[in-house]
Structures are given as C-alpha cells and as structure tokens.
Amino acid sequence: MVSSIGKRRLLLVSLAIIVIAIIAVASYLFIIPYLLRPAPVRGSIVVYAAIHEFEVDRLLRMFTEETGIEAKYVRMSAGEIEAKLKAEAATGQIQADVVLGGPMINHESMKKAGLLYKWDQPPPNARDIPSQYHDPDNYWFGFYVGAIAFCINSDRLSKLGLPEPGGWEDLTKPEYKGQYAIADPRTSGTAYTVLATLLSLYPEDRAWSIASTIWKNAGAVPKAGAAPAQMCATGEYPIGIAFAHDILKLLMAGYKVKIVYPAEGTGWEIGGVAVVKGAPNLEAAKVFVNWVLGRKAGQLHTDLSMRLSTRGDVVPPPGTVPLSQINIVRDFKWRWAAENRDAILKTWESAVG
Known part of the structure; x- marks a missing residue:
C-alpha cells in the first residue's frame, strides 16, 4: 500500500516529467528554430529606377519601414540605366544594387550584356506569379505589364x-x-x-x-x-x-x-525588377526584389502607377484594359530586339x- 507521502512524490515526479516534456516540445517547435533563424538583413541599397519618382519614393519608404533596410534611388529611363550600368561594369565601380522597372526588352538586353545577377532559385514571392512573366534563367522578374x-x-x-x-x-x-x-x-x-x-x-x-x-x-x-x-x-x-x-x-x-x-x-511590356551583377549590397538587394514581388508592394505600385500587376491577387486599377482585350502583337520579337539592340x-x- 502506497503511503500519502509516496503518492505526493509520485505526483511531483509525474508533474516534473510533464513539465520537462512540455519544455522539450516547446524548444523543438519554437525556441530552437528562433535561435537558428537567419539574422535579419541590414544595411542599405541603391536602386536605379525606370518608374516615376513618386512611385519609387513611396515604394522605398514602405520597404524601409517594413525591413529596416535603407534605400536610395536614382531615376532614369530604362535605356539610360543600361548605359550607366555598362559604364560602371567597364570600370569595375558598380554603384547600384537593383534595377526597378523598365520593359523586358531592356532587362533581357542587360542580361545579355552580363549586367544582371543570376539567382539560383527564383525569390519566394515569384512563385505566386505565373512563370511567363519571369526570365526562365532567373535574371529578372516581372511585376507589371502594359x-x-x-x-x-x-x-x-x-x-x-x-x-x-x-x-x-x-x-x-x-x-x-x-x-x-x-x-x-x-x-x-x-x-x-x-x-x-x-x-x-x-x-x-x-x-x-x-x-x-x-x-x-x-x-x-x-x-x-x-x-x-x-x-x-x-x-x-x-x-x-x-x-x-x-x-x-x-x-x-x-x-x-x-x-x-x-x-x-x-x-x-513586362516590367521587370533585377539585382545588379556585382551589387555592393547583394543580400539586401535580394530582400528588396522579393519584397517588390509580394502582394502588398504589388498593390501599392498598382494603385500609384495604374499599371496592371503580374499578381492575380492585386486589384487592378479602374479603367484598365487587360492585355487579353487589346490587339497586341502576338508575334512580338522582343527577345530578338533585346539581343540585337x-x-x-x-x-x-x-x-x-
């Protein structure tokens, strides 16, 4: 017959085992993953932007608020961006981290010239966008069409x-x-x-x-x-x-x-975003590209620019006409135009x- 003291000891041991088990499970599910998580990316980026100044300004401010990564930009037309990147690459003095906006013809031309960074895998948010809007070799990714x-x-x-x-x-x-x-x-x-x-x-x-x-x-x-x-x-x-x-x-x-x-x-066009090859702030640049391809950034950009997003979950602007309802050139030789620019x-x- 177990004494009352023995019962209490047994109860305490059982409770201790339960507590230890709870701690072990919590450690496995929450604490260890928290300790092993990648450190947040810090620093700053420079963006060469082919979209309008008020658009890129709002996007970069939201990006900094959400990630803590500072961002500056230089506004140029797409052709000017390509010329500047070629000049920087020739001297080995790369100043930009990201190209934001501009038609796929320009992005494909920059890819051909060796100016863009090749991703091993597409950014996570790119998986929510149909693959037809991305470079199949993972150099640039489309976030709007027009x-x-x-x-x-x-x-x-x-x-x-x-x-x-x-x-x-x-x-x-x-x-x-x-x-x-x-x-x-x-x-x-x-x-x-x-x-x-x-x-x-x-x-x-x-x-x-x-x-x-x-x-x-x-x-x-x-x-x-x-x-x-x-x-x-x-x-x-x-x-x-x-x-x-x-x-x-x-x-x-x-x-x-x-x-x-x-x-x-x-x-x-498919308006693209890409990381510059040799970007001084590579990891921060990759965070930005993934962020731009997300739903929240996509909705903000669409609301500001009246462009159609490549994301299906972004509400289109009033008055826009989808490409499927426009007499677009079906045999558009844009890759040829990029290669022979x-x-x-x-x-x-x-x-x-």
Whole structure:
C-alpha cells in the first residue's frame, strides 16, 4: 500500500516529467528554430529606377519601414540605366544594387550584356506569379505589364482640323507632321518598345520606312517615355505615344485625353525588377526584389502607377484594359530586339539622321 507521502512524490515526479516534456516540445517547435533563424538583413541599397519618382519614393519608404533596410534611388529611363550600368561594369565601380522597372526588352538586353545577377532559385514571392512573366534563367522578374497606345487630345486635334489617328501608318501622313511626340529609343524603353513593335508588325524594309518617317516627322523626341503623354495632356501636342498606364494616370487626374490602341496591333511590356551583377549590397538587394514581388508592394505600385500587376491577387486599377482585350502583337520579337539592340539602334540612327 502506497503511503500519502509516496503518492505526493509520485505526483511531483509525474508533474516534473510533464513539465520537462512540455519544455522539450516547446524548444523543438519554437525556441530552437528562433535561435537558428537567419539574422535579419541590414544595411542599405541603391536602386536605379525606370518608374516615376513618386512611385519609387513611396515604394522605398514602405520597404524601409517594413525591413529596416535603407534605400536610395536614382531615376532614369530604362535605356539610360543600361548605359550607366555598362559604364560602371567597364570600370569595375558598380554603384547600384537593383534595377526597378523598365520593359523586358531592356532587362533581357542587360542580361545579355552580363549586367544582371543570376539567382539560383527564383525569390519566394515569384512563385505566386505565373512563370511567363519571369526570365526562365532567373535574371529578372516581372511585376507589371502594359501596352503601347496613342494619347489623344481631342480638343487640340479638333482645333487643328485633324481626325484621330487610328494606327501607325496614319502617323506617316503629311498632315500629322510635327503634331505628335514620341520618345528617343536610345534612352527610352517605351520608345524602343515602339521600334520593336514596328519591326515585328511589318517586313523589314516596310518597318524601317514607317519607323524613319514617324521619328523624322515627330514634333518632339524627348528622352523619357512618359513625356509624350504629358505633352499631349497639357496641349503642347495633340498626340503622344506612350504606355497606356501613363495616359490613364493623366486621364484619372482630370486631363481631357483618351487612349487609342493602334489598329494594326501594338507592342507590350513586362516590367521587370533585377539585382545588379556585382551589387555592393547583394543580400539586401535580394530582400528588396522579393519584397517588390509580394502582394502588398504589388498593390501599392498598382494603385500609384495604374499599371496592371503580374499578381492575380492585386486589384487592378479602374479603367484598365487587360492585355487579353487589346490587339497586341502576338508575334512580338522582343527577345530578338533585346539581343540585337545595339545594331537596331545604329540602323535607327542612320534612318532617322
């Protein structure tokens, strides 16, 4: 017969065993993983951004708030970013960690030039985005899409007695000479996308004939791809060629413009983000790329830019038209245009003069 003292001892031993077991399980489930977790990445990054300043500024501020990683940026057009990275790589003085924005043509061209970092595996958030929006070799990852369009200022056209142009070939007509703005394809990813569009739509000789006439007859050829839409909205020119989301932003801001997609077909982009090869702050740069590909950053960017996200769980902006409902160029030779960018631009310079 067990005495009352023995019973108490047995109870205490049992309780001790239970407590030890609970501690062991808790250690396995919580404490050990906590101690073994990777240390949070600290430091700072420099971003070369091809998206608008107010967009990148808001994105970087949120990124710093959520991660503690400081971020600075330099705003340039996509072509200017590529030229700057080439110059930095040539001297071995890499200053940037990330390229944010710009069409896939430019990202593919930078990949070909050895300017981008190759990931062993895609960032975790990239798994939530269809693979068609990413480089299959893991150099760049798409976070938005868009299509080229005409910005039309109907009031200005009416005063000039001009009908709305319906397509690319309309712009080659004498009556439109000097009445539209289109960016420089040497500096602007938007304009280079237009050039690649024409080279995809038409046989080579016809494409260069149309392209040379369009750029020769332009009233303005600014460096930045969004500038023609702004010139159209303010009435400086009745027509501007830009990405539709840049026109939509102006429309939503109250400017009296409309979006017209070229009847023959139009070019499109996957806007990319990539880590620069030789980035001074590699781990922090990788954190940023993964963060940009996430839902929260994707929604903020879409709300600011009116661009369509590559993520299915991001609510699209009002007034946007999905690519599936636009007459885009189906056989868009964008990889060819990326691989032959230098030669194509030399031909453009010779054709335009």
